[in-house]
Amino acid sequence: MASPIFHMCRADEWQAAQANGRYDGSSQDRADGFxxxxxxxxxxxxxxxxxxxxxxxxLLTVDPDKCGEALKWEASRGGQLFPHLYGPVLAYAVIRVDPLPLGDDGLHIMPAHVAGEGV
Known part of the structure; x- marks a missing residue:
């Protein structure tokens, strides 16, 4: 498996996705088209x-190999290549789901597997 990719979403958005077997993105994602x-x-x-x-x-941890050709790596912030998915995230591509609690500074505390990108 390639290194996982990550997406942040609201808990209610993920609950709806689980019922449908697919996640179509946040309202911002849908407005951006990916x-x-x-x-x-x-x-x-x-x-x-x-x-x-x-x-x-x-935090959704996703196997990029299960996203197919709809996953594109495109230049964004500072010329870095970011993964953009031009289609839904199918439930079987999601490896794990973790809460993203806030620290005292208002920033999210990332799960340990993010730094090493191991699952």
């Missing part, structure tokens, strides 16, 4: 930029 992902190295900055202070978030 689901935003980050690598483990990119995730802390992505969380700080886009989700600081938000409670009730979950």
């Amino acid at each position: 689901i935003h992902f980050s690598t483990g190295a990119q995730l802390p900055e992505s969380a700080a930029r886009h989700r600081t202070g938000q409670t009730g978030l979950l």
